[in-house]
Amino acid sequence: MKQSHYNKKLRHFAKKLRNDSTDGEIILWKKVLRARQMYGYQFNRQFPVENYIVDFICRKLRIVIEVDGYSHQFKIEEDKERDKRLLEIGYQTIRIQEYDIKTDLKNVIIAIESLVLDQEKDLGFKQ
Template identity: 35%
Template sequence: MKDKARDLRRNQTDAEELVWYHLRGRRLAGFKFRRQYPIGPFIVDFVCHEGRLIVELDGGQHSSQVEEDSTRTKYLESRGYRVVRFWNHQVLGELDLVLAVIHEILTSELPSP
């Protein structure tokens, strides 16, 4: 799993590179993110453990993976994470909005377990 995560980090999409530029080094509200990070049987695009937030970026292939994405989201939420998904075209066309949504989620109160 670690080798696959490493390969994914080396072969990011343009949208993933753009989001990572803004999340790395605690650039967004001081929160630390990790990219292409294994959680259970899944590798998530970005995770902030402190904020209990997972950010997933979906390309065109995901429109046919609705059931798989739902299973994945339920698993991650059962582990206490909030999951937010964006389409690659949203990141590339509305980056400020995407970052504002992530910021809003991180700075909002965590739900009680």
């Protein structure tokens, strides 16, 4: 990631968010993304990018994973702007409903794997 996209001014807030993770974020982190479980790629959680703190990021593959809970029903336009900006700086965003993580983790994993493999192919990486 280009250093200019990392916003160290938000580091303290990101740490607070890591400590206050939602149930869906915890499940996704522990069962899918932590410790290079996803095809060996490193994911970080609650990571500051520009003026945003993204839920999960794989900087090598330029992927952002956002877990959307109830509150996101009221932030649709804000989320669209955020995704647009992240795409402008080179990040593909996938939005996953917290409910789906809790009730259908298998298909959530399939969706993330698909994006990882697509990005891997598009960026010319081979595992």
